[in-house]
Amino acid sequence: MVSAPQNKIKVGVLGATGTVGQRFIELLAPHPYFELHVLAASSRSAGQEYAKIVKWKLNTPIPEKVKKMVVQECSKDAPGMKDCGVVFSGLDHDVAGDIEASLRQAELVVFSNAKNYRRDPIVPLVVPLVNPSHFSVIEHQRASLGLQKGYIVCNANCSTTGVVVALKALEDRFGPLETIMCTTMQAISGAGYPGVSSLDILDNVVPHIGGEEEKIEWETAKILGGVNEDQKGFDYHASHPLKISANCNRVPVIDGHLACVSVKFSKQPAPSVEEVQKAFREFTCEAQTLGKDVCPSAPERAIVYHDAPDRPQPRLDRDLENGACVSVGRLRECNVLDVKFVTLLDNVRLGAATSSVINAEIAVAKGLIV
Numbered sequence: 001m002v003s004a005p006q007n008k009i010k011v012g013v014l015g016a017t018g019t020v021g022q023r024f025i026e027l028l029a030p031h032p033y034f035e036l037h038v039l040a041a042s043s044r045s046a047g048q049e050y051a052k053i054v055k056w057k058l059n060t061p062i063p064e065k066v067k068k069m070v071v072q073e074c075s076k077d078a079p080g081m082k083d084c085g086v087v088f089s090g091l092d093h094d095v096a097g098d099i100e101a102s103l104r105q106a107e108l109v110v111f112s113n114a115k116n117y118r119r120d121p122i123v124p125l126v127v128p129l130v131n132p133s134h135f136s137v138i139e140h141q142r143a144s145l146g147l148q149k150g151y152i153v154c155n156a157n158c159s160t161t162g163v164v165v166a167l168k169a170l171e172d173r174f175g176p177l178e179t180i181m182c183t184t185m186q187a188i189s190g191a192g193y194p195g196v197s198s199l200d201i202l203d204n205v206v207p208h209i210g211g212e213e214e215k216i217e218w219e220t221a222k223i224l225g226g227v228n229e230d231q232k233g234f235d236y237h238a239s240h241p242l243k244i245s246a247n248c249n250r251v252p253v254i255d256g257h258l259a260c261v262s263v264k265f266s267k268q269p270a271p272s273v274e275e276v277q278k279a280f281r282e283f284t285c286e287a288q289t290l291g292k293d294v295c296p297s298a299p300e301r302a303i304v305y306h307d308a309p310d311r312p313q314p315r316l317d318r319d320l321e322n323g324a325c326v327s328v329g330r331l332r333e334c335n336v337l338d339v340k341f342v343t344l345l346d347n348v349r350l351g352a353a354t355s356s357v358i359n360a361e362i363a364v365a366k367g368l369i370v
């Protein structure tokens, strides 16, 4: 039985003023054992009090304890940075690569939302409700770079995260999938702030999000695949290569990415719709079994299954489980593949900040953050 740490662990947030950074602050301010210690952003914000510089967009107030914290530069030399047991990154990908690598080199532990290191063969790409077993490659990452303590863990693209939790429930119960087709309807907050121009998105749907389809198609195999026997890399689902095709669209919704997913199972005959529904309803993951003491940000239900024929919907369902679950509904037979269904997740919570925080809680339980 793992228990929560006795002492608080100091944490930093990079990109603390951004869309993902604000969710980090909302989640971490009341956290039972992570303690906000450093807030960092660009030189445009550095040196100023957080409440004076941030364009706060959440419908919860800025936590009192962070209002007067002075925003720092994203540097290992920023005051307090070296005391952080973990640094959460909500940095723009243009700058995340160099900053995250330099913090790792300074023996800091970095949990990143940016895409820069997701494809790195020694960096775990972890969706906390799916593949925390990939943390076992951290030891090899440290050894490869001559580090004692520092490492980087990435979480996935937000759309990938929503889809892959549902796929994991199916693979756990019915074995490898063969073909996956998915079409997303993605919220505007996915593009950060100020993001997509109102003249582009109001009264409209934009059928292109640069690089998104490739990310879903590529990241899914790394996440659903295993770890090599020597714990020095990932197998990318090589024994059953996944055929995945994604179409991504931007829609005029503020938060919540919806995806219409069709799948074909390797093993035939395919399970019935009733069996698939049971698999979704009964899905549980390591983050839940660790318990609320150790993993306070994990959802009670990793998948919330919806019976109503018109659910899930972003506005009605994105807040379930404090934005930490995936909603699944509209499950039915598919005339082309085997079954089809709809998934929904909060792109900025489970799709970004919440995943990083749950990942870090699991890493604490595994003794990877002290």
Ligand SMILES: NC(=O)C1=CN([C@@H]2O[C@H](COP(=O)(O)OP(=O)(O)OC[C@H]3O[C@@H](n4cnc5c(N)ncnc54)[C@H](OP(=O)(O)O)[C@@H]3O)[C@@H](O)[C@H]2O)C=CC1
Binding pocket: 014, 015, 016, 017, 018, 019, 020, 021, 040, 041, 042, 043, 044, 045, 046, 074, 089, 090, 091, 092, 093, 095, 096, 113, 114, 115, 156, 157, 158, 189, 190, 191, 192, 193, 194, 347, 348, 351, 352
């Ligand atoms: N929004 C979402 O749904 C998701 C986002 N992501 C990823 O998370 C990351 C953050 O996204 P998001 O919060 O939406 O982006 P935002 O544009 O809202 O925020 C970007 C943050 O990066 C900081 N920043 C920008 N330039 C620099 C710089 N030169 N040096 C240091 N800090 C800098 C900004 O600080 P300042 O205010 O000072 O400019 C701000 O805090 C991105 O990599 C994104 O791809 C991942 C999954 C989902």
Ligand SMILES: N[C@@H](CC(=O)OP(=O)(O)O)C(=O)O
Binding pocket: 093, 113, 114, 115, 156, 157, 158, 186, 187, 189, 190, 191, 209, 212, 215, 347
């Ligand atoms: N591209 C996603 C958000 C995002 O930033 O993705 P990534 O972290 O994979 O770059 C969206 O627009 O909804």
